[in-house]
Amino acid sequence: MPELPEVEVTRIGIAGHIGGNTIAKMVAHSGNLRWPISPELADILPGQTIRSVERRGKYLLLHCQAGVVLIHLGMTGLLRILSTATAPGKHDHFDLIFHDGMVLRLNDVRRFGSVVWAGSDPHAHKLLADMGPEPLTDDFDGAYLYQKSRGRKITVKQFLMDHKVVAGIGNIYANEALFHSGIRPTTPAGKLSKVRHLGLVTAIKSVLTTSIKVGGTMLDFRDGTEKTGYFHQELAVYRRCGLPCVVCATPIQQNRVGQKSIYYCKTCQR
DNA sequence: ACGCTCTCCTGGCCGC
DNA sequence: TGCGGCCAGGAGAGCG
Numbered sequence: 001m002p003e004l005p006e007v008e009v010t011r012i013g014i015a016g017h018i019g020g021n022t023i024a025k026m027v028a029h030s031g032n033l034r035w036p037i038s039p040e041l042a043d044i045l046p047g048q049t050i051r052s053v054e055r056r057g058k059y060l061l062l063h064c065q066a067g068v069v070l071i072h073l074g075m076t077g078l079l080r081i082l083s084t085a086t087a088p089g090k091h092d093h094f095d096l097i098f099h100d101g102m103v104l105r106l107n108d109v110r111r112f113g114s115v116v117w118a119g120s121d122p123h124a125h126k127l128l129a130d131m132g133p134e135p136l137t138d139d140f141d142g143a144y145l146y147q148k149s150r151g152r153k154i155t156v157k158q159f160l161m162d163h164k165v166v167a168g169i170g171n172i173y174a175n176e177a178l179f180h181s182g183i184r185p186t187t188p189a190g191k192l193s194k195v196r197h198l199g200l201v202t203a204i205k206s207v208l209t210t211s212i213k214v215g216g217t218m219l220d221f222r223d224g225t226e227k228t229g230y231f232h233q234e235l236a237v238y239r240r241c242g243l244p245c246v247v248c249a250t251p252i253q254q255n256r257v258g259q260k261s262i263y264y265c266k267t268c269q270r
Numbered sequence: 271a272c273g274c275t276c277t278c279c280t281g282g283c284c285g286c
Numbered sequence: 287t288g289c290g291g292c293c294a295g296g297a298g299a300g301c302g
Contacts, residue, residue, distance in 0.1 A: 001294090001296080034298085075279090109281070110278085112297085113296095127298085152272085153273075154272085170296070259275080259276090259294095261295085
């Protein structure tokens with residue numbers, strides 16, 4: 001599923017194709033995604049030029065003169081660049097057609113994604129306004145995370161996935177970062193020391209950065225020729241229930257916290 | 271402010 | 287082979 005690294009790789013990939021290109025038409029093919037595709041887009045977007053493509057958490061921001069289109073890929077969303085429009089498939093929901101014939105197409109099997117008009121002040125939009133710092137910026141450090149966790153009773157795993165705390169950390173990277181920092185996912189966030197927060201932040205940055213590099217070598221956005229399973233990092237714990245820990249060979253445990261799966265090594269993570 | 275639960279969706283997988 | 291049922295999972299909404 002698209003996590004922050006995949007969204008970042010997507011951002012870089014599509015920016016090279018649509019940046020500076022002018023939109024001729026927007027077409028919504030099917031019913032709703034998470035919310036209805038903002039209907040005003042059909043009126044606003046024709047004639048708009050893509051100035052830049054930004055990422056905030058897992059949202060992509062397409063900057064035009066009139067404002068910003070927010071795109072979220074949900075769990076199964078995929079953006080493709082086509083050189084010419086082809087008939088949309090069952091799970092193709094949205095096309096941006098450019099003057100030169102190029103098409104940016106959103107495919108999303110489970111329809112948890114969204115396409116929203118955010119106007120000229122996107123960072124004030126309610127979907128972005130309360131978001132915490134980007135995990136790969138210097139604003140996100142051990143002191144910050146430690147301070148935010150004081151008094152919090154939720155598990156550190158759930159804490160990391162709260163986007164008001166830090167933007168764009170999903171289930172995979174929460175599990176992986178906790179493994180690499182040796183922290184049991186079920187530990188209450190408020191019980192962890194400052195030093196352990198520092199290690200956790202270091203692990204988050206490391207695992208995200210590595211994954212962006214890997215994803216970047218495996219994506220090709222032109223005409224749907226992207227490799228399947230385009231994110232292919234070696235995962236240490238995620239979905240490895242019962243398999244040996246890569247460090248100590250203890251079988252990886254799986255449990256549920258909240259509605260999500262946690263994976264951890266009971267020996268390495270305390 | 272915080273924490274918990276519910277909800278959206280569908281392909282894949284399991285058991286019978 | 288078909289069918290029912292369950293699961294994964296991002297993250298906002300709504301409630302206490």
